[in-house]
Amino acid sequence: MKKYTALVVDDSAFMRKMITDIINQSRLIEVISTARNGEDALEKVEKWKPDVVTMDVEMPIMDGITTLTHMMEKSPTPVVMLSSLTKIGADKTMEAMSLGAVDFIAKPSGSISLNIKEIQQEIISKVEQAVVSNISTFQKREKAKSVSLDTESRFLKRNRPMVNPIIAIGSSTGGPRALQEIITNLPSDFKAPIVVVQHMPKGFTKSLADRLNKLSNVEVKEVENGDLIEKGKVYIAEGGKQFEVIGNGAELIAKVSKREPVNGHQPSVDVLFGSIARLPHCHPLSIILTGMGKDGSNGIVQLKQRHPRTITISQSKETCVVYGMPQAAERTSLVDYVLDIQDISTILQEKV
Incomplete structure:
Protein backbone atom coordinates (compact mmCIF):
# COMPACT_ATOMS: atom_id res chain seq x y z
CA MET A 1 0.00 0.00 0.00
CA LYS A 2 1.34 3.40 -0.98
CA LYS A 3 1.84 5.60 2.06
CA TYR A 4 0.94 9.26 2.50
CA THR A 5 3.95 11.59 2.71
CA ALA A 6 4.88 14.06 5.45
CA LEU A 7 7.21 17.04 5.74
CA VAL A 8 8.64 17.76 9.21
CA VAL A 9 9.49 21.42 9.90
CA ASP A 10 11.49 22.40 13.01
CA ASP A 11 14.56 24.54 13.61
CA SER A 12 16.02 21.91 15.96
CA ALA A 13 17.86 19.04 14.25
CA PHE A 14 17.14 16.88 17.30
CA MET A 15 13.39 17.54 17.08
CA ARG A 16 13.35 16.92 13.32
CA LYS A 17 15.00 13.53 13.89
CA MET A 18 12.71 12.55 16.79
CA ILE A 19 9.48 13.61 15.06
CA THR A 20 10.56 11.89 11.85
CA ASP A 21 11.25 8.64 13.72
CA ILE A 22 7.85 8.84 15.45
CA ILE A 23 5.85 9.53 12.27
CA ASN A 24 7.65 6.75 10.41
CA GLN A 25 6.16 4.31 12.91
CA SER A 26 2.77 4.98 11.32
CA ARG A 27 1.43 2.35 8.94
CA LEU A 28 -0.08 5.12 6.81
CA ILE A 29 2.53 7.87 6.59
CA GLU A 30 6.23 8.25 5.90
CA VAL A 31 8.39 11.37 6.16
CA ILE A 32 9.56 12.40 2.71
CA SER A 33 11.72 15.35 3.82
CA THR A 34 12.46 17.81 6.63
CA ALA A 35 12.91 21.59 6.78
CA ARG A 36 14.80 23.79 9.26
CA ASN A 37 12.70 26.97 8.98
CA GLY A 38 9.72 28.48 7.20
CA GLU A 39 11.55 29.53 4.03
CA ASP A 40 13.01 26.06 3.70
CA ALA A 41 9.55 24.58 4.32
CA LEU A 42 7.88 26.55 1.55
CA GLU A 43 10.54 25.38 -0.93
CA LYS A 44 10.16 21.76 0.21
CA VAL A 45 6.36 21.92 -0.02
CA GLU A 46 6.63 23.06 -3.63
CA LYS A 47 9.24 20.42 -4.42
CA TRP A 48 7.80 17.37 -2.65
CA LYS A 49 4.10 18.23 -2.42
CA PRO A 50 3.63 16.35 0.88
CA ASP A 51 0.21 15.14 2.01
CA VAL A 52 0.69 16.57 5.52
CA VAL A 53 3.09 18.93 7.29
CA THR A 54 4.13 19.15 10.94
CA MET A 55 5.43 22.60 11.78
CA ASP A 56 6.97 24.26 14.80
CA VAL A 57 5.25 27.51 15.80
CA GLU A 58 8.42 29.39 16.78
CA MET A 59 11.32 29.33 14.28
CA PRO A 60 13.98 31.80 13.09
CA ILE A 61 14.04 33.42 9.63
CA MET A 62 10.34 32.66 9.03
CA ASP A 63 8.10 31.50 11.88
CA GLY A 64 5.28 29.00 11.71
CA ILE A 65 2.49 31.58 11.48
CA THR A 66 4.01 33.37 8.49
CA THR A 67 4.84 30.07 6.81
CA LEU A 68 1.33 28.74 7.34
CA THR A 69 -0.18 31.90 5.84
CA HIS A 70 1.91 31.58 2.67
CA MET A 71 1.27 27.85 2.44
CA MET A 72 -2.51 28.15 2.69
CA GLU A 73 -2.48 30.80 -0.04
CA LYS A 74 -0.19 29.01 -2.50
CA SER A 75 -0.14 25.29 -1.66
CA PRO A 76 -2.99 24.39 0.74
CA THR A 77 -1.84 21.37 2.75
CA PRO A 78 -3.01 19.83 6.04
CA VAL A 79 -0.76 21.22 8.78
CA VAL A 80 -0.31 20.11 12.39
CA MET A 81 1.42 22.75 14.51
CA LEU A 82 3.82 21.91 17.35
CA SER A 83 3.83 24.42 20.18
CA SER A 84 5.53 24.97 23.51
CA LEU A 85 3.34 25.13 26.63
CA THR A 86 3.77 28.88 27.12
CA LYS A 87 1.28 31.72 26.82
CA ILE A 88 3.05 33.02 23.72
CA GLY A 89 3.07 29.53 22.24
CA ALA A 90 -0.61 29.03 23.03
CA ASP A 91 -1.61 32.42 21.61
CA LYS A 92 0.29 31.78 18.38
CA THR A 93 -1.21 28.30 18.13
CA MET A 94 -4.74 29.73 18.32
CA GLU A 95 -3.80 32.18 15.56
CA ALA A 96 -2.56 29.25 13.50
CA MET A 97 -5.87 27.44 14.02
CA SER A 98 -7.73 30.46 12.66
CA LEU A 99 -5.43 30.57 9.63
CA GLY A 100 -6.10 26.98 8.63
CA ALA A 101 -3.95 24.59 10.67
CA VAL A 102 -5.88 21.35 11.16
CA ASP A 103 -4.65 20.61 14.69
CA PHE A 104 -1.79 21.14 17.11
CA ILE A 105 0.42 19.20 19.50
CA ALA A 106 1.80 20.65 22.73
CA LYS A 107 5.47 19.83 23.19
CA PRO A 108 5.76 18.32 26.67
CA SER A 109 8.84 20.28 27.81
CA GLY A 110 9.47 23.30 25.64
CA SER A 111 10.90 23.94 22.19
CA ILE A 112 13.43 21.12 22.47
CA SER A 113 11.54 18.34 24.24
CA LEU A 114 13.89 15.50 25.07
CA ASN A 115 10.85 13.53 26.22
CA ILE A 116 8.90 13.92 22.98
CA LYS A 117 8.48 10.14 22.79
CA GLU A 118 6.05 10.37 25.71
CA ILE A 119 3.45 11.74 23.29
CA GLN A 120 4.33 9.66 20.22
CA GLN A 121 0.86 8.09 20.03
CA GLU A 122 -0.74 11.55 20.06
CA ILE A 123 1.61 12.68 17.28
CA ILE A 124 0.87 9.65 15.11
CA SER A 125 -2.87 9.90 15.71
CA LYS A 126 -3.14 13.61 14.94
CA VAL A 127 -0.96 13.43 11.84
CA GLU A 128 -3.01 10.47 10.54
CA GLN A 129 -6.23 12.42 11.19
CA ALA A 130 -4.85 15.52 9.49
CA VAL A 131 -3.80 13.72 6.32
CA VAL A 132 -7.43 12.71 5.60
CA SER A 133 -9.01 15.98 6.81
CA ASN A 134 -11.08 18.29 4.64
CA ILE A 135 -8.95 21.42 4.32
CA SER A 136 -11.06 22.69 1.42
CA THR A 137 -13.23 24.25 4.14
CA PHE A 138 -10.48 26.83 4.62
CA GLN A 139 -10.53 27.97 1.00
CA LYS A 140 -14.13 28.04 -0.11
CA ARG A 141 -16.89 30.14 1.37
CA GLU A 142 -19.78 29.35 -0.93
CA LYS A 143 -22.67 27.29 0.42
CA ALA A 144 -22.19 23.57 0.01
CA LYS A 145 -25.80 22.40 0.10
CA SER A 146 -28.84 23.01 -2.08
CA VAL A 147 -31.06 23.81 0.94
CA SER A 148 -31.24 27.59 1.20
Whole structure:
Protein backbone atom coordinates (compact mmCIF):
# COMPACT_ATOMS: atom_id res chain seq x y z
CA MET A 1 0.00 0.00 0.00
CA LYS A 2 1.34 3.40 -0.98
CA LYS A 3 1.84 5.60 2.06
CA TYR A 4 0.94 9.26 2.50
CA THR A 5 3.95 11.59 2.71
CA ALA A 6 4.88 14.06 5.45
CA LEU A 7 7.21 17.04 5.74
CA VAL A 8 8.64 17.76 9.21
CA VAL A 9 9.49 21.42 9.90
CA ASP A 10 11.49 22.40 13.01
CA ASP A 11 14.56 24.54 13.61
CA SER A 12 16.02 21.91 15.96
CA ALA A 13 17.86 19.04 14.25
CA PHE A 14 17.14 16.88 17.30
CA MET A 15 13.39 17.54 17.08
CA ARG A 16 13.35 16.92 13.32
CA LYS A 17 15.00 13.53 13.89
CA MET A 18 12.71 12.55 16.79
CA ILE A 19 9.48 13.61 15.06
CA THR A 20 10.56 11.89 11.85
CA ASP A 21 11.25 8.64 13.72
CA ILE A 22 7.85 8.84 15.45
CA ILE A 23 5.85 9.53 12.27
CA ASN A 24 7.65 6.75 10.41
CA GLN A 25 6.16 4.31 12.91
CA SER A 26 2.77 4.98 11.32
CA ARG A 27 1.43 2.35 8.94
CA LEU A 28 -0.08 5.12 6.81
CA ILE A 29 2.53 7.87 6.59
CA GLU A 30 6.23 8.25 5.90
CA VAL A 31 8.39 11.37 6.16
CA ILE A 32 9.56 12.40 2.71
CA SER A 33 11.72 15.35 3.82
CA THR A 34 12.46 17.81 6.63
CA ALA A 35 12.91 21.59 6.78
CA ARG A 36 14.80 23.79 9.26
CA ASN A 37 12.70 26.97 8.98
CA GLY A 38 9.72 28.48 7.20
CA GLU A 39 11.55 29.53 4.03
CA ASP A 40 13.01 26.06 3.70
CA ALA A 41 9.55 24.58 4.32
CA LEU A 42 7.88 26.55 1.55
CA GLU A 43 10.54 25.38 -0.93
CA LYS A 44 10.16 21.76 0.21
CA VAL A 45 6.36 21.92 -0.02
CA GLU A 46 6.63 23.06 -3.63
CA LYS A 47 9.24 20.42 -4.42
CA TRP A 48 7.80 17.37 -2.65
CA LYS A 49 4.10 18.23 -2.42
CA PRO A 50 3.63 16.35 0.88
CA ASP A 51 0.21 15.14 2.01
CA VAL A 52 0.69 16.57 5.52
CA VAL A 53 3.09 18.93 7.29
CA THR A 54 4.13 19.15 10.94
CA MET A 55 5.43 22.60 11.78
CA ASP A 56 6.97 24.26 14.80
CA VAL A 57 5.25 27.51 15.80
CA GLU A 58 8.42 29.39 16.78
CA MET A 59 11.32 29.33 14.28
CA PRO A 60 13.98 31.80 13.09
CA ILE A 61 14.04 33.42 9.63
CA MET A 62 10.34 32.66 9.03
CA ASP A 63 8.10 31.50 11.88
CA GLY A 64 5.28 29.00 11.71
CA ILE A 65 2.49 31.58 11.48
CA THR A 66 4.01 33.37 8.49
CA THR A 67 4.84 30.07 6.81
CA LEU A 68 1.33 28.74 7.34
CA THR A 69 -0.18 31.90 5.84
CA HIS A 70 1.91 31.58 2.67
CA MET A 71 1.27 27.85 2.44
CA MET A 72 -2.51 28.15 2.69
CA GLU A 73 -2.48 30.80 -0.04
CA LYS A 74 -0.19 29.01 -2.50
CA SER A 75 -0.14 25.29 -1.66
CA PRO A 76 -2.99 24.39 0.74
CA THR A 77 -1.84 21.37 2.75
CA PRO A 78 -3.01 19.83 6.04
CA VAL A 79 -0.76 21.22 8.78
CA VAL A 80 -0.31 20.11 12.39
CA MET A 81 1.42 22.75 14.51
CA LEU A 82 3.82 21.91 17.35
CA SER A 83 3.83 24.42 20.18
CA SER A 84 5.53 24.97 23.51
CA LEU A 85 3.34 25.13 26.63
CA THR A 86 3.77 28.88 27.12
CA LYS A 87 1.28 31.72 26.82
CA ILE A 88 3.05 33.02 23.72
CA GLY A 89 3.07 29.53 22.24
CA ALA A 90 -0.61 29.03 23.03
CA ASP A 91 -1.61 32.42 21.61
CA LYS A 92 0.29 31.78 18.38
CA THR A 93 -1.21 28.30 18.13
CA MET A 94 -4.74 29.73 18.32
CA GLU A 95 -3.80 32.18 15.56
CA ALA A 96 -2.56 29.25 13.50
CA MET A 97 -5.87 27.44 14.02
CA SER A 98 -7.73 30.46 12.66
CA LEU A 99 -5.43 30.57 9.63
CA GLY A 100 -6.10 26.98 8.63
CA ALA A 101 -3.95 24.59 10.67
CA VAL A 102 -5.88 21.35 11.16
CA ASP A 103 -4.65 20.61 14.69
CA PHE A 104 -1.79 21.14 17.11
CA ILE A 105 0.42 19.20 19.50
CA ALA A 106 1.80 20.65 22.73
CA LYS A 107 5.47 19.83 23.19
CA PRO A 108 5.76 18.32 26.67
CA SER A 109 8.84 20.28 27.81
CA GLY A 110 9.47 23.30 25.64
CA SER A 111 10.90 23.94 22.19
CA ILE A 112 13.43 21.12 22.47
CA SER A 113 11.54 18.34 24.24
CA LEU A 114 13.89 15.50 25.07
CA ASN A 115 10.85 13.53 26.22
CA ILE A 116 8.90 13.92 22.98
CA LYS A 117 8.48 10.14 22.79
CA GLU A 118 6.05 10.37 25.71
CA ILE A 119 3.45 11.74 23.29
CA GLN A 120 4.33 9.66 20.22
CA GLN A 121 0.86 8.09 20.03
CA GLU A 122 -0.74 11.55 20.06
CA ILE A 123 1.61 12.68 17.28
CA ILE A 124 0.87 9.65 15.11
CA SER A 125 -2.87 9.90 15.71
CA LYS A 126 -3.14 13.61 14.94
CA VAL A 127 -0.96 13.43 11.84
CA GLU A 128 -3.01 10.47 10.54
CA GLN A 129 -6.23 12.42 11.19
CA ALA A 130 -4.85 15.52 9.49
CA VAL A 131 -3.80 13.72 6.32
CA VAL A 132 -7.43 12.71 5.60
CA SER A 133 -9.01 15.98 6.81
CA ASN A 134 -11.08 18.29 4.64
CA ILE A 135 -8.95 21.42 4.32
CA SER A 136 -11.06 22.69 1.42
CA THR A 137 -13.23 24.25 4.14
CA PHE A 138 -10.48 26.83 4.62
CA GLN A 139 -10.53 27.97 1.00
CA LYS A 140 -14.13 28.04 -0.11
CA ARG A 141 -16.89 30.14 1.37
CA GLU A 142 -19.78 29.35 -0.93
CA LYS A 143 -22.67 27.29 0.42
CA ALA A 144 -22.19 23.57 0.01
CA LYS A 145 -25.80 22.40 0.10
CA SER A 146 -28.84 23.01 -2.08
CA VAL A 147 -31.06 23.81 0.94
CA SER A 148 -31.24 27.59 1.20
CA LEU A 149 -30.88 29.47 4.44
CA ASP A 150 -34.16 31.27 3.72
CA THR A 151 -36.02 27.95 3.64
CA GLU A 152 -34.46 26.86 6.92
CA SER A 153 -35.18 30.25 8.49
CA ARG A 154 -38.86 30.26 7.54
CA PHE A 155 -39.30 26.75 8.91
CA LEU A 156 -37.57 27.55 12.19
CA LYS A 157 -39.53 30.77 12.67
CA ARG A 158 -42.78 28.81 12.74
CA ASN A 159 -41.67 27.08 15.95
CA ARG A 160 -42.62 28.49 19.33
CA PRO A 161 -40.00 30.85 20.82
CA MET A 162 -37.51 29.32 23.24
CA VAL A 163 -38.10 29.97 26.95
CA ASN A 164 -35.02 29.93 29.22
CA PRO A 165 -32.74 29.01 26.31
CA ILE A 166 -29.20 27.74 26.77
CA ILE A 167 -26.86 27.04 23.86
CA ALA A 168 -24.42 24.13 24.29
CA ILE A 169 -21.64 23.50 21.76
CA GLY A 170 -19.22 20.61 21.39
CA SER A 171 -16.24 20.61 19.03
CA SER A 172 -12.82 19.06 18.47
CA THR A 173 -10.47 18.95 15.46
CA GLY A 174 -11.10 22.09 13.39
CA GLY A 175 -13.25 23.50 16.19
CA PRO A 176 -11.43 26.76 16.99
CA ARG A 177 -12.07 28.11 13.49
CA ALA A 178 -15.68 26.84 13.52
CA LEU A 179 -16.30 28.47 16.89
CA GLN A 180 -14.85 31.72 15.58
CA GLU A 181 -17.27 31.61 12.63
CA ILE A 182 -20.25 31.27 14.97
CA ILE A 183 -19.34 33.41 17.97
CA THR A 184 -17.89 36.44 16.16
CA ASN A 185 -21.14 36.80 14.21
CA LEU A 186 -23.39 37.08 17.27
CA PRO A 187 -24.70 40.48 18.44
CA SER A 188 -23.79 41.98 21.82
CA ASP A 189 -27.41 41.65 22.98
CA PHE A 190 -27.65 37.90 22.26
CA LYS A 191 -30.34 36.59 24.59
CA ALA A 192 -28.97 33.22 25.75
CA PRO A 193 -25.86 31.90 27.51
CA ILE A 194 -23.50 29.77 25.45
CA VAL A 195 -21.44 26.98 27.01
CA VAL A 196 -18.69 25.29 25.02
CA VAL A 197 -16.49 22.21 25.20
CA GLN A 198 -13.56 22.31 22.80
CA HIS A 199 -11.18 19.35 23.09
CA MET A 200 -7.92 21.06 23.98
CA PRO A 201 -5.19 20.83 26.64
CA LYS A 202 -4.89 23.08 29.67
CA GLY A 203 -3.46 26.51 28.85
CA PHE A 204 -4.68 26.58 25.27
CA THR A 205 -8.38 27.00 26.16
CA LYS A 206 -7.55 30.30 27.91
CA SER A 207 -5.81 31.55 24.76
CA LEU A 208 -8.78 30.43 22.64
CA ALA A 209 -11.24 32.26 24.90
CA ASP A 210 -9.12 35.42 25.00
CA ARG A 211 -8.74 35.46 21.22
CA LEU A 212 -12.48 35.00 20.62
CA ASN A 213 -13.24 37.67 23.22
CA LYS A 214 -11.13 40.20 21.31
CA LEU A 215 -12.84 39.34 18.02
CA SER A 216 -16.45 39.14 19.25
CA ASN A 217 -19.30 41.43 20.28
CA VAL A 218 -20.26 39.04 23.08
CA GLU A 219 -18.07 38.40 26.13
CA VAL A 220 -16.06 35.17 25.89
CA LYS A 221 -14.12 33.67 28.80
CA GLU A 222 -12.57 30.43 30.00
CA VAL A 223 -15.08 29.25 32.57
CA GLU A 224 -14.20 29.19 36.28
CA ASN A 225 -15.83 27.17 39.01
CA GLY A 226 -18.76 29.10 40.48
CA ASP A 227 -19.25 31.42 37.50
CA LEU A 228 -22.81 32.64 37.08
CA ILE A 229 -23.94 31.52 33.62
CA GLU A 230 -25.51 34.63 32.10
CA LYS A 231 -27.19 35.39 28.78
CA GLY A 232 -25.09 37.03 26.12
CA LYS A 233 -21.86 35.46 27.43
CA VAL A 234 -19.81 32.52 26.17
CA TYR A 235 -18.12 30.12 28.60
CA ILE A 236 -15.39 27.80 27.26
CA ALA A 237 -14.44 24.73 29.28
CA GLU A 238 -10.95 24.68 30.77
CA GLY A 239 -8.61 22.10 29.29
CA GLY A 240 -7.94 19.22 31.66
CA LYS A 241 -11.16 19.69 33.67
CA GLN A 242 -14.82 18.75 33.29
CA PHE A 243 -17.43 21.50 32.89
CA GLU A 244 -21.02 21.12 34.09
CA VAL A 245 -23.92 23.53 34.47
CA ILE A 246 -25.95 23.17 37.67
CA GLY A 247 -29.12 24.88 38.83
CA ASN A 248 -29.29 27.07 41.93
CA GLY A 249 -32.85 28.31 42.15
CA ALA A 250 -33.39 30.54 39.13
CA GLU A 251 -29.65 30.82 38.52
CA LEU A 252 -27.28 28.66 36.49
CA ILE A 253 -23.84 28.04 37.97
CA ALA A 254 -20.67 26.60 36.44
CA LYS A 255 -19.16 23.55 38.12
CA VAL A 256 -15.56 22.98 37.05
CA SER A 257 -13.78 19.97 38.49
CA LYS A 258 -10.88 17.60 37.92
CA ARG A 259 -12.39 14.19 37.18
CA GLU A 260 -11.80 11.12 35.10
CA PRO A 261 -11.87 11.58 31.32
CA VAL A 262 -15.09 10.56 29.55
CA ASN A 263 -14.72 9.11 26.03
CA GLY A 264 -11.02 9.84 26.58
CA HIS A 265 -11.75 13.55 26.96
CA GLN A 266 -11.47 16.09 29.72
CA PRO A 267 -13.37 18.31 29.08
CA SER A 268 -16.05 16.09 27.54
CA VAL A 269 -19.06 17.18 25.50
CA ASP A 270 -21.14 14.34 26.97
CA VAL A 271 -20.46 15.58 30.50
CA LEU A 272 -21.55 19.13 29.65
CA PHE A 273 -24.65 18.04 27.71
CA GLY A 274 -25.59 15.54 30.43
CA SER A 275 -25.47 18.25 33.10
CA ILE A 276 -27.79 20.46 31.06
CA ALA A 277 -30.17 17.54 30.61
CA ARG A 278 -30.50 17.41 34.41
CA LEU A 279 -31.54 21.07 34.69
CA PRO A 280 -35.26 21.28 35.55
CA HIS A 281 -36.34 24.36 33.59
CA CYS A 282 -34.52 25.22 30.38
CA HIS A 283 -34.82 24.91 26.61
CA PRO A 284 -31.51 23.57 25.30
CA LEU A 285 -30.14 24.07 21.82
CA SER A 286 -27.19 21.73 21.26
CA ILE A 287 -24.66 22.00 18.46
CA ILE A 288 -22.09 19.41 17.39
CA LEU A 289 -19.23 20.80 15.34
CA THR A 290 -16.28 19.31 13.48
CA GLY A 291 -14.15 16.72 15.25
CA MET A 292 -12.93 13.15 15.48
CA GLY A 293 -14.85 10.52 17.45
CA LYS A 294 -18.35 10.49 18.92
CA ASP A 295 -18.20 12.70 22.03
CA GLY A 296 -21.55 14.45 22.43
CA SER A 297 -23.77 11.73 20.99
CA ASN A 298 -24.73 10.25 24.36
CA GLY A 299 -25.33 13.77 25.65
CA ILE A 300 -27.75 14.45 22.79
CA VAL A 301 -29.73 11.35 23.77
CA GLN A 302 -29.92 12.54 27.38
CA LEU A 303 -31.00 16.03 26.33
CA LYS A 304 -33.81 14.72 24.12
CA GLN A 305 -35.02 12.31 26.83
CA ARG A 306 -35.18 14.96 29.55
CA HIS A 307 -36.09 17.93 27.36
CA PRO A 308 -37.99 16.65 24.28
CA ARG A 309 -38.09 20.15 22.76
CA THR A 310 -34.29 20.32 22.60
CA ILE A 311 -33.12 21.58 19.22
CA THR A 312 -30.02 19.79 17.93
CA ILE A 313 -27.85 21.05 15.09
CA SER A 314 -24.88 19.32 13.49
CA GLN A 315 -22.33 20.91 11.20
CA SER A 316 -22.59 19.77 7.59
CA LYS A 317 -20.04 17.28 6.28
CA GLU A 318 -19.05 19.70 3.52
CA THR A 319 -17.92 22.36 6.02
CA CYS A 320 -16.30 20.04 8.60
CA VAL A 321 -12.56 19.58 8.81
CA VAL A 322 -13.31 16.15 10.35
CA TYR A 323 -16.85 14.78 10.07
CA GLY A 324 -16.63 12.23 12.91
CA MET A 325 -18.55 13.91 15.75
CA PRO A 326 -21.35 15.35 13.57
CA GLN A 327 -21.72 12.01 11.79
CA ALA A 328 -21.99 10.18 15.12
CA ALA A 329 -24.59 12.71 16.27
CA GLU A 330 -26.61 12.26 13.09
CA ARG A 331 -26.57 8.48 13.57
CA THR A 332 -28.62 8.93 16.75
CA SER A 333 -31.49 10.11 14.47
CA LEU A 334 -32.01 12.95 16.96
CA VAL A 335 -30.39 15.78 14.96
CA ASP A 336 -32.99 18.32 13.83
CA TYR A 337 -30.91 20.38 11.41
CA VAL A 338 -27.68 19.83 9.47
CA LEU A 339 -26.28 23.26 8.63
CA ASP A 340 -23.23 24.77 6.97
CA ILE A 341 -21.02 26.46 9.56
CA GLN A 342 -21.65 29.94 8.13
CA ASP A 343 -25.41 29.55 8.68
CA ILE A 344 -25.41 28.55 12.34
CA SER A 345 -25.05 32.01 13.91
CA THR A 346 -27.98 33.29 11.84
CA ILE A 347 -30.22 30.42 13.01
CA LEU A 348 -29.23 31.08 16.63
CA GLN A 349 -30.25 34.73 16.34
CA GLU A 350 -33.61 33.78 14.86
CA LYS A 351 -34.37 31.12 17.45
CA VAL A 352 -33.28 32.87 20.66
